[in-house]
Amino acid sequence: MTQDELKQAVARAAIEYVPAGEIIGVGTGSTANFFIDELGKIKGRVKGAVASSEATAARLKSHGIPVLDLNEVESMSVYIDGADEINPQGDMIKGGGAALTREKIVASVADRFVCIADGSKLVDVLGAFPLPVEVIPMAQAAVARKLKTFGGEPRLRVKDGKPVITDNGCMIIDLVGLKIAKPAELEAQINNIPGVVTVGLFAQRGADIALLGTAEGVKKLSF
Ligand code: 5RP
Numbered sequence: 104m105t106q107d108e109l110k111q112a113v114a115r116a117a118i119e120y121v122p123a124g125e126i127i128g129v130g131t132g133s134t135a136n137f138f139i140d141e142l143g144k145i146k147g148r149v150k151g152a153v154a155s156s157e158a159t160a161a162r163l164k165s166h167g168i169p170v171l172d173l174n175e176v177e178s179m180s181v182y183i184d185g186a187d188e189i190n191p192q193g194d195m196i197k198g199g200g201a202a203l204t205r206e207k208i209v210a211s212v213a214d215r216f217v218c219i220a221d222g223s224k225l226v227d228v229l230g231a232f233p234l235p236v237e238v239i240p241m242a243q244a245a246v247a248r249k250l251k252t253f254g255g256e257p258r259l260r261v262k263d264g265k266p267v268i269t270d271n272g273c274m275i276i277d278l279v280g281l282k283i284a285k286p287a288e289l290e291a292q293i294n295n296i297p298g299v300v301t302v303g304l305f306a307q308r309g310a311d312i313a314l315l316g317t318a319e320g321v322k323k324l325s326f
Contacts, residue, residue: 106317107133108321110185110317113235114138116314116321120217123148126176128209129163130184131156131202134219138183139163155184155209157203157270174208182213186220186310187232187303193218193310193326194286198303201260201269204321206311207301211308218310222317229286233258233277240266240274244299245278253289255281273300 114137143166151169154160186195247257260275286306293302313324
């Protein structure tokens with residue numbers, strides 16, 4: 104199976120976690136896109152969705168799924184999203200698609216985080232995937248110097264020769280070359296640097312369930 108077929112398989116499996124008549128939170132990225140396409144097939148089941156990015160909002164709307172402002176939503180039973188890495192404890196690195204801040208916000212309002220990913224995302228130790236950190240533009244250089252003290256190499260994320268700008272008007276620094284032994288501690292330390300909006304470590308609020316696509320089928324991990 105290709106990586107896309109594995110992502111499609113977990114996207115289909117995640118439909119089981121969509122509660123009838125409720126509002127759900129929806130993540131960002133290629134796996135989340137497959138999930139949105141599956142959700143489109145049963146769109147009458149949900150009342151609506153809160154999107155974690157402008158791209159996700161546009162895709163939900165293209166399927167006729169109502170998109171709600173988070174300020175109008177008090178609670179959600181489930182948030183469904185992909186990950187760049189997930190460890191056996193359910194801690195994740197996210198933000199490969201630069202949507203980490205809104206993803207973390209929407210996830211924080213949901214009772215359960217269902218992570219959907221192809222099996223290659225499961226790792227023993229987080230950090231082979233560069234750790235995204237969203238920063239206020241004026242603080243970019245200062246934050247990069249502080250991030251160096253954690254042992255990795257900070258790199259400003261650039262696309263087509265220009266810094267990537269997030270939906271929040273901020274920049275992304277990717278911290279390359281970490282081996283993250285204590286994800287929740289590192290999450291707190293990086294979040295505490297002035298100028299950091301969000302670090303893409305999801306450990307203080309990790310996944311509750313992971314659906315991982317493998318050649319042998321979809322494997323479910325509960326945390
Ligand atoms: C976006 C994310 C994505 O969930 C993560 O990058 C995984 O993406 P994909 O499903 O395309 O592999 O955190 O900010």
